[in-house]
Amino acid sequence: MRAFRIAYDGRPYHGFQRQPDVPTVESALFEALAGLGILDDADEVPQGYAAAGRTDAGVSAVAQTVAFECPDWLSPRAFNGELPAHVRAWASAAVPDDFHATYDATSRAYEYHLYAPGADPELASEAMAELAGTHDFANLTATSKDDTVRTLETATVELDGDFLVFSLRADGFLWELVRRLGSLVRAVATGAAPLSKVDRVLDPEPLPGHEGVPPASPAGLVLVDATYPGVTFARDDRGVESVREVFETKRADAATRARAVGCVERTVAGAKRDG
Template sequence: MKRAFRIAYDGRPFHGFQRQPDVPTVENELFAALATLDIYDPVSESRPTGYSAAGRTDAGVSAIAQTVTFECSEWCRPVVFDSELPRSIHVYASTEVTDSFHATHQASSRQYRYLLMESSLEAERARKAAMRLSGKHDFQNFSLDTTGTVRDVSITVESSPPFLVLSVVAGGFPRQFVRRIATVIRGVASGMRDIDSIDTLLAGPVRGEHGVAPAPPEPLFLAAVEYPECEFTIDSQAHSRAVEAIETQHQQDRLEAGVRAEIAESLRATADQ
């Protein structure tokens, strides 16, 4: 049988999703877990039979709805798969799919979300920039790619203090696309970039100092991948374990951020003396 699995992960410890030699990646960990479970033999097979994935996230990018599929036995359920993975990767849902199912090609849409700190940004300017960027355009200035840059995208901005949350939906994305979109929207929202510069970026090649650099990867996550023919079933045990691990990491991150805030405040107080 062939199953598709939903996977969430914290991308910060990894050099991206795709398997690479000599560096930690999410796919390396998935394949190692499947080898431990005897789902595939890494000596004789390059990857599990029937394997495909919804997308390839960059180094530092996280995910809620990464989706992988492969042939496996009935007993390979999320809780079993999850048990062989590090606590930064979580398999929490699955569904049976047809033998021809391909996680990349059969996704009808993908949604990425990017968080911006709201304090120094004007939300209405961000929304106007998002509207200007939405629709079908050649986004050649928003990617490393030189082909496949014509895309039809929907971009929205919502306020969720202390963040502005960018939501970008399309059938697929060229490399670094959402991160460069985030750079432009942040520039417009902060007043550092005129909104009419978007028209220039969409009109033709813009290089050098007037081009668009990618925003940092850590505030970006793959939020949704839609398959109209699939209905995923949550594995309650694996799901609970994922929530617990993520909440624990969140508390640790808050503590570490608190330490940095205390240090910054102490340094400011020293300067005022």
């Protein structure tokens, strides 16, 4: 068995998990393995396969982790030879035959960059302090699971320009938990909701629909780590360089788009004032 660290830009994909008729990160992985001759076709699932988590549409990753049985020659560099540029393998590790990338992860970590102009960093920190620790997060998820208690081992937020930047590590994350948590903290930090809203949300009594906390945008959410005690991932120098090259280009493209959109906004706003 071998485990791989995978980085990807989630914007072109309908989430991580394979689905019929839409592009997903998992489909890209299986298509690459078929192209390398490790699978007979992309509809197969590699023997022993599992992934650290199922990120939603638009969510990106630094350290998504997948593991499966494969030939010794499959290095991150070889994997990247068949993967699309949006998806890059950059480290790998030999793991026991009974290794499971989902169940053996003792924690996962996310970083979330959420646009929040005018946010008060002190209010954001106060709200986050109440959310840290072990709570029933039933009011901050869309899951139908009975067990909605999770422990936020690390939960910090800071203001960086117009963005609230969250660093979160937990024993497990519920569906949409990070995005709804971010939405709640932003509402408190911008004055759209009182700090007391946090206590009400953490109460296991279900919130009525009009008081519910919607998920914020997935665009700034990144899976940055999945922890496996006893497993040491070896960085592949060429794989790391490939990540740098691909994502540096993407960052430059995004910065250019942002400037173009800013030009449109400023020009139209100026024309409105002049007219």
